[in-house]
Amino acid sequence: MPESLLERVPRGADSDAAYTGFVEWATDRGLSLYPAQDEAVIELVSGANVVLSTPTGTGKSLVAIAAHAACLAAGGRTYYTAPIKALVSEKFFALVDIFGAENVGMVTGDSSVNPDAPIICCTAEILANLALRQGPDAVVDQVVMDEFHYYGDPDRGWAWQVPLLLLPRAQFLLMSATLGDVTDLAADLTRRTGRPTALVTGVERPVPLHFSYARTPVHETVQELLDTRQAPVYIVHFSQAAAMERAQALSSIKIITREQRDEIAEEIGGFRFNTAFGRMLSRFVRAGIGVHHAGMLPRYRRLVETLAQRGLLRVICGTDTLGVGINVPIRTVLITALTKYDGQKMRQLSAREFHQIAGRAGRAGYDTAGTVVVMAPDHEIENAAQIIRAGDDLKKQKKIVRKKAPQGFVNWTEQSYDRLVAAEPEPLVAQMQLTAAMLINVIARGGDVFANVRSLVFDNHEPRSRKYELARRAIDIFRTLRAAGVVEVVDGSIRLTVDLQPNFALNQPLSPFALAAIELLDPADPRDVPNAPEKDAAFPAQSGHGGVGTGHYALDVVSIIEATLDDPRPVLSQQQFLARGEAVAQMKRDGIEYDERMEALEQVTWPKPLEELLAQSFEVFATSQPWIRDFELSPKSVVRDMFERALSFGELISVYQLARSEGLVLRYLSDAYRAIRQTVPSEAQTPDLLDLIAWLGELVRQVDSSLVDEWEAMTNPQDLDPAAPVVPPAPPSVLTNRRAFNVLVRNELFRRVQLAALQRDDELETLDPEVDWPGVLDRYFAEHDEILTGGAARSSALVSIDEADAAATGVWKVEQTIDDPAGDHDWRIRGEIDLAASEEAGTAVLRITEVLRL
Template structure:
């Protein structure tokens, strides 16, 4: 019997508890005492603050709270900090409560939003709370990872529902909350419900701590010998994690049988990038890598192999701390200090416990281990002193290695203090925005009373509240001056004493906030322009968040090329440095878009909370006619390839959703298909899940039943429209390199087909003997310049050169191997000739 079938006829606390407990028991789950306590409080209608260690079963309590809400015929919301975790919870809850009873809202995807249980990001719930206030149709809210309340940028979203939903029953959950007395008293005051704090000092899997002064290789070998694997080695940069994995390949981690088991599990999984090929080596050695810059499919492969017990070591960053269920017996800290973006500092207690808590998982281990390494220079000094023995003269002669410049040190006492320390109290991060005022003004009732409540009864101190009040007054006056809001001489039928003079877009704060601007900006573009499709993409890209690592890489590349050119031109150093300040990463249509944004903002002030960000990443990739791997290599982004692909997937979703059908030319449809297929071939999961959300009952079926981690990627040739663009780009890439005289790069592309750099140069010399130039503009790469004969198995293609005389007689003759293309995930082109027909 499913959980939904166990809903009692009368939602009394005892019957709700018994129904849920019996369901858990039938699944072989024995409730811990703290779970029983929390569930009793939940079904009794109390708020609950669940502050228990990682792996102690908070998710089961959350399911009980949602079950109780269904029993009382109430709508329940489950919030999580990141979209990926929201999506994961959505599928999990669909399996428990049925697809009809669960919906999801993440800002860029909405599925079954009217369901009685809704999974969403904290920002979505916060904006619903601002829009509807106490009238929101919500009975229960489960806020997972509630320590994000203290996040400097996003913490406001965890606070607003507590302020604006006084009728709601709250379940706040985290392993690292610290002192929650303030929340306990505040929730009781606001909701009129009793608030119970359930904290379990005793972990289901106890942790044992040790501090090591042996070199990391020795520490690790000892842990492996004493069967303390899997070991998660924590680094605080992605580069260090990858370098560590490489260095550990010298240790024999696995037996032959274990390596065979890993190979069988991997199966025909496609390692499609340079980093992926390195990862393939590591995992086959029993070593995983895990960090936020990896492709999602690579992270999931590492997680899957770890869940199967096949990896002995995972080298990663602290990204494993949120929403990843990987069995780890030992957490090994390589450092107890980190660079936080502005300075190097020691870890805080919350950070330490969040990471350390991953050790020892219920159902996998009976104990967990947390090990901290001493600083490397200390370890080397200890080793030198040990070599000197007890001889005082020899010990005095030992030259002690000093700490690196700027190093923030730690020692065993630092470690012990972190172990004993409670997580720091959560700090309020409330903030005021245009969207907040507009939401409050738009809802029924006295907006001044509503804003007064938000501004004076939030969790900030009085001085900070006064700053918020000044900000709100300034925003309100700008809305009045702009004619967006008007005061009413007397309250209207809904009790409003001010009202909006414009219609807000539906759910304007819940979805992509600049999508309406993008629609308006499209009207400024000329569909007859040869760059129209790329200009549409640029408009959409300007509304997306900046991928900082990519933009920094573009800037470095642009400045590097500029320096090289200025040196070649004989420009002096001081002038070079001055000119470099003017160089930026590519921003197509920047002036047009900035002007359009300012005009649009005057009539739509809420967009002021979301600055326009002109940039070119998807467009840059297309214009350079590169494959994904080419692009990552060109900008040296191997450690951030996951970020690159997530950005491209976001751009594909945005351009697919934002641009109306009547604004899509054939070339734009080609571009959209190309972008989607490129993402799918590199890592289909980023789009498969998004597309599956429209049909959740078919999603995830059979997951876990496969005998290997093989991807299910559709052949790249199956999407013929996208594949033709891939072929066109592959040929145009060669045209562009030939026009720029970069024959070495051409040779690297085609040497296996007999077209090395010398052959390319000889062929192009013949062309340039007849023509002074070779066009590489929009016309040169258009579909009219590519002739395709679609034979079974192999396409015959002719890429025509855009010569200045317009003869169109020179070009590249090539073959496209369809089977090889399907295997590779991109167009495999073999050059046959470069000649005049």
């Protein structure tokens, strides 16, 4: 058994021993260092900073491991930072495997695992806030910054700059394939740290790239690449829709052999493709075609990555997001366009973006060369086809009418392609920002606050004019903080008047506001209880403590938490689209004129529960905590919408047509689950809220257990199984979490109540064909004007579950009492839960047996 890295490079090893031990460890694993890697490792163990700007595939991750090992040998503490949480968690698990669970921790903003470990994986923002709070005294001996080109990101670049400014004790390893000229940055780093800074750049790729410009249609180009053994081919698109359309189009050509199809089917086995997108993906991967983009469920992305790593997928249709730290072996990159929409306009790719994408081609240890093919625009491809059809016939050549680029089309040509291939990545441009949270962290550090702020504002990488803008911004923020009483000046000394929580600005920044807002709600709100005497009259919505909210405490808590989370834009856009459609239909029925309808539509948006209460509370909170204004409160209803309408994940995706965004939706639900669990204090957790939390966690787990399992595995990394299977395992039985399953049962019953309240006979008959729903509703509405669906109507007190004969029959008998306006409660919906079918489906399978009046 080869020695571990820590055995090869033990604590106390000098620079020579650290270098020798690392090289021996790498050799034990069949790895020989490239010259660039060797140079970087020598500089690191010697104590120098290193800027490692080498092409993709030159082993930057191995250099980072050497850096961590050298730091631990010297008894230091080292931080690894990356731009996205997914990459941070991936690196966390990789480093646990190498250094052991006790030596590696992680902080990402919503997770904190082993935070006192000597190696910490975190997002760049986490380290930046730590540097602001502790400055030169921070216990940070080394910083490894991956994907360092994010330094030039307009929104997040500040987080890559701040550690360079404020951690002079640290040794830095800055890594990216596309940095451009960093001479000035390296000189500044040497000035600040007193260490020499080595530039390891301009290295020849171990796997050279061959570039070409194609004027043949994509399917013909792909076929030629397959025929000439240039697979696997990654086809790059700049939208998820285009990637899906390409996969669909390519499924008509023969990508793999019958034997390869059988091998894929055997590897996939019983993998659950149980969503709309999953059923499409199943068809594609069985044909040797993968799909890869950020909107997919994690388990689908991992399946595609693993099948690709095993050489089973010959074509992958995806987006340009593959370039950030994803380990998928690719021989050929086929780029379908040299333009992209950047959120504001269509523009040509920058040299940095182009080389980030192209650099994925060519696998060290597998390929002798990589191939990069850039497609010409469609009109140019059609012109080339006309010329080929004309052949040598001069008459036909003269008749050719060359197509031009469509009006408004951002064009590219072979000259554009040549320029990008030859171009070096653009120089990085500093993107410093200053917010109230940043300033509060600096003030909290103590010492000479004025000097510390002045240094941050004027001794950075910005041009002179920008520094003066930052200075004016700092003065404005300081005045606001002082007016709010958060900051005071005593005998010329600036100090905070409040105690900051230890993780201020590190975790969910709006969590303190959420806690304050939850205190406005009353867990014992009578509107939540059927037949409460004070119901409705004494507790009008938003009328003061105990009556604030909508009448359902648990759901109102969820709405407060949801308002603090990042917006899942695809969901909100679809909610708004459907809401406007319903509003137009209603206004047409009301006879409202077109112009008036269009004006009114501007006010229709997605559901925003507690919007007025949250806005008022936010303003009050901000008067004493003005830093909160750095962050935007965004009321929305996704989790609440699902729960109120008793929607499953699949139904949510179907209702809002979100098949291409399943992963984004599930990630939001997972974030909401963790935020509720972490933010709401135990004394504010009612049984209904605990039920809702259990339901949400089980919903996420049943759709894709990897999200919840990964989070929980982080707290016990030593329990990880290193021999991960090709196919992620199925989630545990939905019957295991009894509390969550009971909520699923209640939701299925309440779905019938809601549909009955809306008198949707057709939908009810589809769900329960054996029940005469039209007749039932006629009889009910002959007695009552409506079916209530408020907080009291969905109370657990109105549901009974009989498990008495379950062992023998495999069935639970269930009953839902309908909440009528008179409070008679004599109408019941009765049914059976098929336990075996529920376990198979991952949700409660209900059959209604009767609806009756007692």
